[in-house]
Amino acid sequence: MRPQIIHILGGPGCGKGTQCVRLATKYHFKHLSAGDLLRQEQSREGSQYSKLISDIIKEGKIVPDFITCNLLVDSILNEQKTNKFLIDGYPRNEENLKGWLNATKEKELDIQALIFFECSKEIMWERIKKRAQNSNREDDNLNSFTKRLDTFYNHTMKVKDYFQSQNKCITINAEDTPENIFMTIEQRLKFLLK
Ligand SMILES: Nc1ncnc2c1ncn2[C@@H]1O[C@H](COP(=O)(O)OP(=O)(O)O)[C@@H](O)[C@H]1O
Ligand SMILES: O=c1ccn([C@@H]2O[C@H](COP(=O)(O)OP(=O)(O)O)[C@@H](O)[C@H]2O)c(=O)[nH]1
Numbered sequence: 001m002r003p004q005i006i007h008i009l010g011g012p013g014c015g016k017g018t019q020c021v022r023l024a025t026k027y028h029f030k031h032l033s034a035g036d037l038l039r040q041e042q043s044r045e046g047s048q049y050s051k052l053i054s055d056i057i058k059e060g061k062i063v064p065d066f067i068t069c070n071l072l073v074d075s076i077l078n079e080q081k082t083n084k085f086l087i088d089g090y091p092r093n094e095e096n097l098k099g100w101l102n103a104t105k106e107k108e109l110d111i112q113a114l115i116f117f118e119c120s121k122e123i124m125w126e127r128i129k130k131r132a133q134n135s136n137r138e139d140d141n142l143n144s145f146t147k148r149l150d151t152f153y154n155h156t157m158k159v160k161d162y163f164q165s166q167n168k169c170i171t172i173n174a175e176d177t178p179e180n181i182f183m184t185i186e187q188r189l190k191f192l193l194k
């Protein structure tokens with residue numbers, strides 16, 4: 001069967017990773033966080049992209065697609081246990097989207113849906129501040145958060161528009177408790193979750 005893919009997007013700190021972990025555990029998805037893959041590549045000894053990734057992440061900008069797309073495709077093709085994937089935090093702009101649509105067509109990957117989290121910037125900032133207490137991430141500070149937010153509104157929203165035009169976008173209110181958000185996702189994605 002063709003690998004099945006669900007994307008998750010939303011602003012910085014809205015709770016994408018938290019809900020992906022829950023979904024992956026209960027429904028046996030492989031959770032691929034584009035940000036985690038980039039951070040791994042950044043700290044991989046000998047990586048020619050370390051500095052580029054680090055600089056872009058601090059600035060809240062978006063890493064060129066050939067890097068992120070290759071990391072994701074490699075992870076999908078190397079996965080042995082499942083053919084269901086949650087792709088967390090990607091595609092983040094139109095360049096990512098174009099690269100991803102080409103790659104998925106070529107590799108015959110089936111994109112089923114985008115889960116899009118809606119959350120106010122005030123709540124996202126509260127959550128980032130909480131995460132900053134133990135995340136050690138270079139971008140969990142007010143300066144990077146402001147830039148990431150700007151990138152989100154100016155670029156990532158266009159990706160949402162694309163999925164909406166394909167009738168594949170499921171919008172979820174992410175301002176609730178993690179438990180309630182998870183229940184809402186389960187209800188809205190019943191047709192996909194097995
Ligand atoms: N629904 C929620 N209510 C309160 N805090 C949350 C909720 N979801 C996630 N968090 C917390 O907010 C922070 C950011 O969550 P995370 O899942 O890493 O977001 P994202 O991947 O979208 O940046 C973490 O500290 C997490 O524990
Ligand atoms: O496809 C991606 C995903 C992430 N990033 C970079 O990695 C950072 C952190 O992404 P992550 O998804 O981990 O952040 P989150 O939204 O979960 O806080 C982003 O701000 C971007 O700079 C990127 O360039 N391309």
Ligand SMILES: [Mg+2]
Nearest residue numbers: 016017035089
């Ligand atoms: Mg995350």
